[in-house]
Amino acid sequence: MKFSPLFVAMLPAVVAFTGQAATYQVVELGPIDGYKSSFVSGLNNNNQVVGNLSNRFNYPIDLNSVDFTNSFIVANLTAAEIEEVKKGNINAKALTVLISYLQSASAVYTTQRFAATYPVRLDTKQLVRVRETAAVQTNNEYLLGINDLNQMIGYATTPFTRQSFTPAANATTPNPVTQQLWVPAPMHMAGVIFTDKGKYTLPPAYTDYGGGYSVGRGLNNTGKVIGYGSSNMAADTQTAIAKACDGTLEPKDLCYFRNAVGNAYETRGMVWQLDADGKPGTPQLLGFLGDKNSGKAHTRTDYPAVTYTSTPNDINDSGLVVGASMYSDSDDIRYYLIDQFTGRDEVYHAFHATIFDGTELKSFIDTKEWSSSYATGINNKNIITGYAVKNINSADRNRFFIYDYNTQKLTFPADLFASASTAPEAINDNNLVVGTTEAATAGSSIRRNVGFLYDLSANTFKDINTLLSCNSAYTIVTATDINEKNVIVATAIKEVEKRDVKGELMKDSAGNVLKEEVAVAVQLNPIANGSIDNCDSSAEQTYERQGASFGLFGLLALLPLALRRRRR
Structure with missing residues (x-):
């Protein structure tokens, strides 16, 4: 049965905090009722915003697929509590245990699939289905960007359906038992484009042995979509998978999923052109x-081969694409760790910032000075932003760069302090850049992530939190996108009343409601003629505002770093 996208009811009012002397007003976009955390991924020039939710309250458990003899469940619930769960009486403690059980049993396909992320139009409070059609989501889904035509880009892991399967009889098992298995659909990941004519899957170049895969990363306003996906598969890998997945021991789709996910597919960056109906x-x-920038693999046989691939991150309306691709230098041999105990000498290889100008690839980062680099954003003036990585004080640090493709000028602007690690996310046509950087706490070695705003024309780099009113309830930890109106969308942390996995308020022994910090999607609107608040010196030194504590970063880790891309 096919279900329509879910609509989540919310109060019409949004919470806004302004100050008389701030330059940005904070408008809360999430979380949405029923979810604890919300994260922004992109906006367009109409202030339409997409993002993702996590930590769903009252997670629906399929008790028919729970193994109540599982050691984790038995160790954490009493026999009496287990009997209550079997009757459908699931309290907060039991639900916490069951969620942990589902997460730990992700490779056991007799167990219900666990969904961690849910895509959403944050400006309308509307949940969106990318691939899943079942009432209870069985996969992870993401929205990454939205353009000015209200076209959205996203991707999702494969949805699962529960199916009966009987293995083939053999001498060892002449009477095999029928199993209830969660079987994946083809394509372990699929990029999806939403247009006013419909929803379409981004086709990969190679689809054998499991349907291949695609991931949408971004789109512009002139019908081009960027991403990456499966481009081929080595002949010996094809042979091995075909032999293993003959359908006798498990369903072919499940076998392909278990064998083709990971490094089985060769991967390349991709650009899709949409037709008049919005179909890629x-x-x-x-x-x-x-x-050595030749576009070819190294040919040395005395060192391991390098896996060459490319990942686009942004595209402007002229179709100029920026991102990163694999670079190597066969004359530069370096020691690489394979794991924490062993390593070996290999040809130097790393991702480096790349401009994809039609069929021509261009690099602009000195690979001798920087160990790796990534271009993350480009505007319609062909100004590119990104970061390059260098070891500073025995730690890898991201150094923020600006590259003018018109003049071929590369600069590394100063950020909050010399060894801060900075990663830009987006640049608008006003040459304003937003992203994430580190702020230092006075008298301490603690580094805290904060969103930043860089003005190329004025050459000013600011912690966005200093642009808010001093009494702001939010601390901006990453700024994700900025449009031509200079509106910024970001993820902040905010102190709220603490709730358990069922969404119920938690109290201490005296009956006082506990507090916790959660990730919340916010929109930052410029204040006309606003000015920076003169907060007290300690707040400025520590880059803190009211409620500014960063113990929440485990929540931010719930969303993969690879999920983001946006409008243009």
Whole structure:
């Protein structure tokens, strides 16, 4: 049965905090009722915002697929509590145990699938279904961006359905038992484009042995979509998978999923052109920098081969794409750790910032000075932003860069302090850049992540929190996107009343409601003629506002870093 997208009811009012002397007003976009945390991923020039939710309250458990003899369940629930769960009486303690059980049993396909992320239009409070059609979501789904035509880009892992399967009889098991298995649909990941004509899957270049995969990363206003996906599979890998997945021991789709996920597919960056109906065509494959910027793999046989690939991160309306691709130098041999105990010498290889100009690839980062680099954003003036990585004080640090493609000028603007690690996310046509940086706490070695705003014209770099009123209830930890109106969307932390997994308020022994910090999606609107608040010196030194504590970063880790891309 197919279900329509879910609509979540919310009060029409939004919470706004302003100050008489601030330059940005904070408008809360989430979380949405029924979820604890919300994260922003992009906005357009109409102030339409997309993002993702996590930590669903009252997570629906399929008791028919719970193994109540599982050691984790038995160790954490009493026999009496287990009997109550079997009757459908699930309290907060039992639900916490069951959720942990589902998460730990992700590789056991007799167990219900656990969904951690839920896409949402934050400006309308509307949940969106990317691939899933079942009432209870069985996969992880993401929205990454929205353009000015109200077209949205996202991707989702494969949805599962519960199916009966009987293995083939053999000498060892002449009477096999029928199993109830959660079986995945083809394509372990699928990029999806939403247009006014419908919803379409981004087709990968290679689809054998499991349907291949695609991930949408971004889109512009002129019908182009960027991402990456499966481009091929080595012949020996094809042979091995075909032999293993003959359908006798488990369903072929499940076998393909278990064998093709990971490094089985060769991966390339891709660009899809949308037709008049918004349907994507066959992808154009993007190249890679290769050995010494040749676009080819190194040929040395005395060292391991390098996996060459490319990942686009942004595209402007002229179709200029920026991102990163694999670079190598076969004359530069370095020691690489394989795991924490062993390593070996290999040809130097790393992702480096790349401009994909049609079929031509261009690099602009000195690979001798910087160990790796990534271009993350480009505007319609061909100004590119990103970061390059260097070891500073025995730690890898991201150094923020600006590259003018028109003049081929590369600069590394100063951020909050010399060894801060900074990663820009987006640049608008006013040459304003937003992203994430580190702020230092006076008299301490603690570094805290904060959102930043850089003005290229004025060459000013600011912690966004200093642009809010001093009594703001929010601390901006990452700024994700900025449009041509200079509106910023970001993820903040905010202190709220603490709730358990069922959404019920938690209290201490004296009956006082406990507090906790949660991730919340926010929109920052410029205040006309606003000015920066003169907060007390300690607040400025520690880069803190009211409620500013960063013990929440485990929540931010729930969303993969790879999920973001946006409008243009």
